[in-house]
Amino acid sequence: MENAMFCYQCEQTMGGKGCTKHGVCGKTPEIANLQDLLIYQLKGISCYAKPLIEKGEIIDKEIVKFVENSLFTTLTNVNFDAEVHVELLKESQKIKQTLRSKAPTGQYPEEATYNLSDTKEAMLKDAVKAGIMYDQNLDPDIRSLRWTIIYGLKGISAYGHQARYINYHSDQVDHFYFRALEATTNDDLTLQDLIRMTMRTGEMSIEVMRILDEANTEVYENPSPxxxxxxxxxxxxxxxxxxxxxxxxxxxxxxxxxxxxxxxxxxxxxxxxxxxxxxxxxxxxxxxxxxxxxxxxxxxxxxxxxxxxxxxxxxxxxxxxxxxxxxxxxxxxxxxxxxxxxxxxxxxxxxxxxxxxGGFKEDEEEKEILVGFGHNATLSHAETIVNAVKNGDIKHFFVIGGCDGAKPGRNYYTEFAQKVPQDCIILTLACGKYRFNKLEFGTVAGLPRLLDVGQCNDVYSAVKIASTLADAFDTDVNSLPLTIVLSWYEQKAVADLLALLSLGINGMYLGPSLPAFISPNVLQYLVDTFSLKPISTPDDDLKSSLQQHYQ
Structure with missing residues (x-):
């Protein structure tokens, strides 16, 4: 068993089901299992922290920082160093013991009562029970939602880490790490409870992106083109x-x-x-x-x-x-x-x-692309945009973005962007934009047709732009001529997707494949509730998104 692993947190997971021998990302079974055990320890810490928070006690920010950084360490393509994981595990046990000594007495799950072994070899043996599939009898939908919450938290932790580095944080988010992790150990929670917690994860994702946007724009000023x-x-x-x-x-x-x-x-x-x-x-x-x-x-x-x-x-x-x-x-x-x-x-x-x-020996000929259309810069043109929509010069907005990856199916996003009609604007963000950001898109109504809104956390900017435009048209975001086409790869994209769902945004397209951790029933729930659609072909998806608004 010791050579085995199971990980299905990213889009490139083996066969769309899970990596069991070696991570497609380069993770060895050793790293994968140490990461499982670290998440297990964070759940245990949270079981003791949650009742303390409920009693109104302040959890030391160093503990919050530890949980945030540990979540981030286990995100796809971050850390592949076994010794770093062993050190984090040792630290997690100290924190667990500190909180255990303060927490009220009572029944706690095994994640809380477990004590870390002393050596890496023993830790790896223990890691088996921290595995995603360890409890064979767990309801697959419960498992699916628990891991969706954890992957959302990993995304949130990346943004939280970035904001905290420039001294910004949200107490609400800080508390949520513990509440949400505890929820993934709690057998009393129903499917409905976990769906609510999943949506709450989306709300916290919006909150952490708001804080990060505030941090970046207050410290470095608002981006401009x-x-x-x-x-x-x-x-x-x-x-x-x-x-x-x-x-x-x-x-x-x-x-x-x-x-x-x-x-x-x-x-x-x-x-x-x-x-x-x-x-x-x-x-x-x-x-x-x-x-x-x-x-x-x-x-x-x-x-x-x-x-x-x-x-x-x-x-x-x-x-x-x-x-x-x-x-x-x-x-x-x-x-x-x-x-x-x-x-x-x-x-x-x-x-x-x-x-x-010594560097490069000579200059290459310059080629320039345009960036800097965050919410502040884009909305400075709000009047132009609103008028252009009203008089029919701009027909539709497409948000095409998300995390990129290496699988061939991702050419869909390049083709989609190229086929978007000339009277439409494309907003793009995150590294998905590299599929098309060096192509020429020209202008519409005096604005560049391709507006680069920023990094993956700037989904917040896209939301702000959409909601401001919706207000200008006296409607809601779902009634705007707007289609969101997301590519996902790792857990920040999960946080972004949950953020958009928590705002009630309907009819998004998701690809290149669907997450392996989403069970068929949970997928059905997302389809029924939010009309979430897997991508098909650029032509069909373009046609249906344009038709939907112009019947």
């Missing part, structure tokens, strides 16, 4: 990947005047829209395409790379020596840049590596 060069420049360089604006800012500060060019990569692309970041002249462009092409694109490049959040793939030997991680990201043998006591980081090992490697 800005052209970004997607080709390379001569000279030493650092590529910054992931999602974390504060890490990028510190790298920019520490490289100023050193003759080093800084490129964003992947979901860092929207950073070029923030005034407080784009003021640095050596932030010269965006390198490469979506995260799943990194092994090819980072191969032997003469510069340094920093992974700030998720989307790390198994590094090839050709660039492992120039790859750095920070925050909860980790791979065995790759240097992790730690947080100093004063909340800053020292990126000098990255800077030294970039200078030593």
């Amino acid at each position: 800005h052209k970004v060069n997607v080709n390379v420049k001569k000279g030493p360089f650092i590529i910054v990947s992931g999602h974390d604006l504060r890490d990028l800012e510190q790298i920019l500060q520490q490289t100023e005047g050193k003759g080093i060019n800084v490129y964003t990569h992947g979901e860092m692309l929207p950073c070029h829209g923030y005034p407080k970041l784009k003021k640095y002249k050596h932030l010269v462009g965006n390198f490469g395409s979506a995260w799943q092409n990194q092994q090819k694109e980072f191969n032997d490049i003469p510069g340094a790379i920093v992974m700030t959040t998720n989307c790390l793939m198994r590094p090839r030997e050709s660039y492992k020596d120039r790859l750095f991680t920070t925050n909860v990201v980790g791979w065995d043998g790759v240097k992790n840049i730690k947080l100093n006591q004063d909340g800053t980081k020292d990126f000098s090992p990255v800077i030294d590596k970039a200078l030593q490697l």
Whole structure:
């Protein structure tokens, strides 16, 4: 049994059912099982924290931070370092004991009463009972909802981590981690209770994205439209990947005047829209395409790379020596840049590596794309947009976005975007946009037809834009000429989907395949309640979304 694993949290899971021998993401059974046990420990911690919260006691923010970072560590493509997991597990036991000593006496589930073993080998043996499929007799719909909640929490934790790093948080979200994790251990909860908790997870996802939006826009100012060069420049360089604006800012500060060019990569692309970041002249462009092409694109490049959040793939030997991680990201043998006591980081090992490697030998011809259409920038054109809709110049809005992945079926999103009629606007966000963001879409009613709203957490921006337009037309979001077409890969997309469902948004398209953790009955519930549709072909889906509003 020890070599076995079971994980079905991401879209690329084996055969659409679950990885049982090795993770498609690069996770070994050892890592998968340590992650199962860590989640099990977080559930146990939450069983003791929940009654304390209900008594009005304050849970130490260091404990909240631990739970948030541990959830984030287990998200797809974040951390592959066994020792990091063992350390987190040891810490989880200390926290559990602290809370256990304060919690009221009573009956607690096994997740709470379990005590961690001392060695990694023993932990791995224990991890069997933390496995997703361990309880064979559990109602599949209960299992499905419990894991949907946990995957939603993993997405929330990524956004919570990012906001907390710049000193923003929501007490409501902080408490919810414990309430929701406890709910996944609670056999007294009915299917209805768990559906309510799943929707509540969506509400908390909106709340955490709101906080992160506030954090990013107050600290770095509201994004504004800005052209970004997607080709390379001569000279030493650092590529910054992931999602974390504060890490990028510190790298920019520490490289100023050193003759080093800084490129964003992947979901860092929207950073070029923030005034407080784009003021640095050596932030010269965006390198490469979506995260799943990194092994090819980072191969032997003469510069340094920093992974700030998720989307790390198994590094090839050709660039492992120039790859750095920070925050909860980790791979065995790759240097992790730690947080100093004063909340800053020292990126000098990255800077030294970039200078030593020397960088690109010559400039490529510039090619620019436009970013920076967050809610503030887009809604500054609200009057133009509303008038264009009223006089028929703009017929429909499509939100096409989400997480990208490597499976062939994802060409659907490129084709869909290309086939959207000329009198429609496309809003895009997250790394799904790499499927089409370098194509020419032209303008409509004086606006670019493709508006890049930002990172995956900027679903919040898309919601804000939609609800403001709905108010302008004196209607609700579901009555707008708007279609949402989502691509999902990991658990942030689950948090985003739950967020949109919690707002009652109907008729969304989801692909390239449906989550393996959604049971047939739960899927039926989502279809019946929210008209959630699996994608079919770009032509059919376009036709039905346009027809729906113009009968």
